[in-house]
Amino acid sequence: xxxxxxxxxxxxxxxxxxxxxxxxxxxxxxxxxxxxxxxxxxxxxxxxxxx
Amino acid sequence: xxxxxxxxxxxxxxxxxxxxxxxxxxxxxxxxxxxxxxxxxxxxxxxxxxxxxxxxxxxxxxxxxxxxxxxxxxxxxxxxxxxxxxxxxxxxxxxxxxxxxxxxxxxxxxxxxxxxxxxxxxxxxxxxxxxxxxxxxxxxxxxxxxxxxxxxxxxxxxxxxxxxxxxxxxxxxxxxxxxxxxxxxxxxx
Ligand SMILES: [Zn+2]
Ligand SMILES: [Zn+2]
Numbered sequence: 444x445x446x447x448x449x450x451x452x453x454x455x456x457x458x459x460x461x462x463x464x465x466x467x468x469x470x471x472x473x474x475x476x477x478x479x480x481x482x483x484x485x486x487x488x489x490x491x492x493x494x
Numbered sequence: 495x496x497x498x499x500x501x502x503x504x505x506x507x508x509x510x511x512x513x514x515x516x517x518x519x520x521x522x523x524x525x526x527x528x529x530x531x532x533x534x535x536x537x538x539x540x541x542x543x544x545x546x547x548x549x550x551x552x553x554x555x556x557x558x559x560x561x562x563x564x565x566x567x568x569x570x571x572x573x574x575x576x577x578x579x580x581x582x583x584x585x586x587x588x589x590x591x592x593x594x595x596x597x598x599x600x601x602x603x604x605x606x607x608x609x610x611x612x613x614x615x616x617x618x619x620x621x622x623x624x625x626x627x628x629x630x631x632x633x634x635x636x637x638x639x640x641x642x643x644x645x646x647x648x649x650x651x652x653x654x655x656x657x658x659x660x661x662x663x664x665x666x667x668x669x670x671x672x673x674x675x676x677x678x679x680x681x682x683x
Contacts, residue, residue, distance in 0.1 A: 445610075447541065448609060448613070449602055449605045449606055449609065449611070450542075451543060452609050454505060455545065456549075458506070458542045458545060459542060459545035459548075460539065460540075460542040460543055461544060461547070461549070463549055465535060470550075471551055471552055473519075474519075474552045474556070474557065474558065475556065477520060477561070478556065478558040481520075481558050481559055484601070487655075491555075
């Protein structure tokens with residue numbers, strides 16, 4: 444069976460092939476937007492809390 | 495073009511198993527159920543696809559709070575109710591110190607799972623989970639059984655993958671104890 448050590452896999456990083464079945468740009472955008480929204484909420488609650 | 499790149503892609507490094515990446519998005523309103531939030535992203539079976547996917551998605555440290563990544567063998571759901579998981583549990587570590595390189599540690603976890611060097615040949619490891627929470631970032635390894643003899647060597651390897659120090663202890667919790675907050679870990683290494 445095929446086993447690959449961590450170091451071996453890291454050396455293969457440049458063989459990367461991006462499957463076209465998923466829109467990764469859209470996936471990433473929605474995640475980063477959520478994070479941004481949380482950061483804004485945090486900031487707002489910080490102000491009302493009188494920090 | 496897409497067609498050209500499809501033609502050029504031939505798998506030179508197949509993985510031993512097929513893996514599915516799942517993502518849990520943070521709940522924003524109470525009407526959203528667990529199944530609305532937890533979704534499979536993609537299934538892959540080669541080293542080439544793994545890197546293509548990994549390079550295209552947010553890193554562990556970029557996820558919002560209450561988000562999870564799950565990487566599980568194809569056809570195993572990342573829930574303890576799944577029959578492949580229900581008799582098992584998880585090796586679990588909580589990183590409370592924000593100075594650690596979570597991107598590297600999560601990547602090392604993924605690589606040890608898809609390369610299958612985290613275990614011997616018995617497919618005991620069902621998947622890996624990253625939970626991003628306010629108090630800590632948690633990385634877990636989910637197993638098929640709660641058989642100490644099988645779990646012990648996996649736990650010892652997982653310690654190295656996570657670069658734990660001698661002062662850190664890694665705990666194995668059975669899924670059947672998941673609801674019991676006072677349950678003791680089945681194993682600690
Ligand atoms: Zn090769
Ligand atoms: Zn989860």
